Structures are given as C-alpha cells and as structure tokens.
Amino acid sequence: MKILLIEDDQVLADGLTQTLSNSGYSVTGVTHGAYAEHLLKAQGFDLIILDLGLPDMDGLQLLRSLRSQKLLLPIMILTARDDINDRIEGISQGADDYMTKPFELRELEARLHALVRRCYGGFTDIVEIGNLQLDTSNKQILAKGELLNLSARESAVLEVLMLQKGRVISKDKIAQHLSLHGDALADNAIEVYIHRIRKCIQPYEVSIRTFRGLGYLLEDK
Numbered sequence: 001m002k003i004l005l006i007e008d009d010q011v012l013a014d015g016l017t018q019t020l021s022n023s024g025y026s027v028t029g030v031t032h033g034a035y036a037e038h039l040l041k042a043q044g045f046d047l048i049i050l051d052l053g054l055p056d057m058d059g060l061q062l063l064r065s066l067r068s069q070k071l072l073l074p075i076m077i078l079t080a081r082d083d084i085n086d087r088i089e090g091i092s093q094g095a096d097d098y099m100t101k102p103f104e105l106r107e108l109e110a111r112l113h114a115l116v117r118r119c120y121g122g123f124t125d126i127v128e129i130g131n132l133q134l135d136t137s138n139k140q141i142l143a144k145g146e147l148l149n150l151s152a153r154e155s156a157v158l159e160v161l162m163l164q165k166g167r168v169i170s171k172d173k174i175a176q177h178l179s180l181h182g183d184a185l186a187d188n189a190i191e192v193y194i195h196r197i198r199k200c201i202q203p204y205e206v207s208i209r210t211f212r213g214l215g216y217l218l219e220d221k
Contacts, residue, residue, distance in 0.1 A: 001116065001139065001159070002177060004045045005029040006036045006062070007078070008055050012101075016049070019105055020112075024139040031055065033062040040066070044176035045073060046163070047115060050095070052079040052086075060093055067094035074115045078103070113137065120163045127162050130206035130220050134162040143204045150200060153178055157193045158201075161208065161218035170215035 003020060007013040008031040017027045028043070030036045033054045040048075048066075052059030063075065074096045079086070082100040090098045096119070097111055116136050120127060127134040133142045141148045141155055141162070150158065160169060160177050171190050178189075194216060198208050209217045 001047065001136075002026045002028070002043075002045045003047050003049060003112075004036060004039065005049045006033065006054065006059070007031070007049065007051045008053070009051070016108075020109070023109060025112075033057040033059070036062065037065065040071065042176070044160075044173050046120075046177075047112065048073055048075040049112075050075055050077050052077060052081055052090070060089060063090070063093050063095060074119045076111065076115060078108070127165065129162060129165050129218060130201075131204040132158075132162065132201060132206055134159060143201070148200060150197065154193050154197055154200075157190070158197050158218075161216060165218055168211050168215045168217045173215070 001024070003025050005013055005016060005020075005027055007016070007029065010031070013029045013031075017029055020027045028039070028045070030039060031054070033056055050059050050063060054062065059077065059079065063077070066073075066075070075094065076097040076099060077090045077095045078099050078101065079090075080101045087098050096115055099108060099111060113136070120136065127136065131144050132148075134140075135142065139159070141150070141158055148155070148158075156178055157174055160174055174190050194208060194210075201207075205221050206218060207221050209219060211217060
C-alpha cells in the first residue's frame with residue numbers, strides 16, 4: 001500500500017514516514033503541491049495524506065485540482081486548521097477524512113486503515129476473490145487460510161490486482177506501484193512476476209487474464 005505524504009514540515013514528515021513504514025506502508029514524502037501533482041502522474045499511489053499549508057499553493061487548491069482530474073484515490077487532510085468551516089470546506093472539496101494537528105499517531109493509523117477498508121475492502125478488512133484473501137490490516141495474502149509463497153514484489157503485484165479486482169490494470173500502473181523512490185524495473189519484469197503469480201494461484205479458483213496492450217485482470221475462474 002503506497003501513500004503519498006504531502007507535508008512541508010520535514011520533522012513531522014520524517015516521523016510519519018518512519019511510523020507508517022513500520023506499519024507496512026510504503027511512504028513517499030513531498031513538500032510542494034506542484035511536485036505532488038507531477039508525481040501522481042508518474043507513479044501509482046493508493047492513498048494521499050495532504051497538508052493544507054504548502055509553500056507553493058493552498059492544499060485546498062491542490063485538492064480541487066486533483067478531484068477535477070477525476071483522481072479517485074482516498075485523500076486525508078492533515079492540517080493545523082481546526083475551524084469548523086475549514087473542515088466543512090475540506091470535505092466538500094473532496095477529502096475523505098479531515099484530521100487536525102496535533103494528533104495521536106494511533107488515531108491517524110486507525111483512520112488510515114478505515115479509509116483503506118472503506119475504499120478498497122468493501123467496509124471489511126478482507127478483500128476476497130476465489131480462494132484468495134488480502135488482509136488489508138496486516139498486508140497479508142492468504143490462500144485457503146495459508147500464506148502464499150510469493151516474493152515481496154510478487155505480493156505487491158498481486159495486492160494491486162486484488163485491490164482493483166474486476167478492473168483491467170495496465171502494466172505501467174503496476175510498474176509505478178512497484179517503483180519505490182525511483183527504482184527502475186526491467187522491461188520484462190512485470191511479465192515475469194505475472195507468470196510466477198499465475199503458477200502460484202492456479203489451484204485457488206482465480207486467474208489472471210492478459211488484455212494485450214491494456215493490462216491484466218484478476219478474476220474468478
């Protein structure tokens with residue numbers, strides 16, 4: 001699960017990155033709204049944490065821009081603005097949650113987990129397809145109750161497909177999801193991961209269909 005953290009307080013950003021990374025999230029931090037927009041076009045993310053007091057623009061301006069581009073990622077506002085009118089404006093402009101500083105880390109993690117559950121898990125911790133289960137609370141993929149024997153990157157690919165079950169996911173989108181901190185992937189890396197995953201999940205009533213030129217779809221057999 002990849003989070004884009006848009007926060008210009010470096011001390012706070014470093015602390016959040018460490019805490020969320022320890023909880024199994026992959027966190028990319030940026031300080032400027034314009035660069036955040038660029039990064040969202042270049043990489044795949046699953047959730048956004050957005051400060052409103054950015055150096056180059058108001059966070060609400062960035063929020064409006066993202067929603068006008070039909071970006072459907074869940075967005076949590078994390079800000080020092082605690083006036084009720086600011087809260088109402090943030091939610092009305094498209095934020096999925098609004099949390100004020102200072103805050104308790106445990107509450108932030110609980111709210112993030114709730115966003116993931118609501119937006120990707122159908123209000124439960126478990127995403128199911130066939131005999132596969134993705135437990136969003138601990139980032140584990142199970143087959144008939146047993147952990148799948150996959151590498152970290154193979155698990156990340158399958159996680160993307162399960163979170164977007166029923167949708168065709170492009171190779172670029174998968175590559176963006178796997179590319180952490182600018183690490184490049186070989187041209188055929190995605191095909192290799194898909195091949196290995198197919199062999200692993202074959203007994204579990206699911207399959208990965210290839211739509212040439214479009215991407216991959218995880219579906220029930």
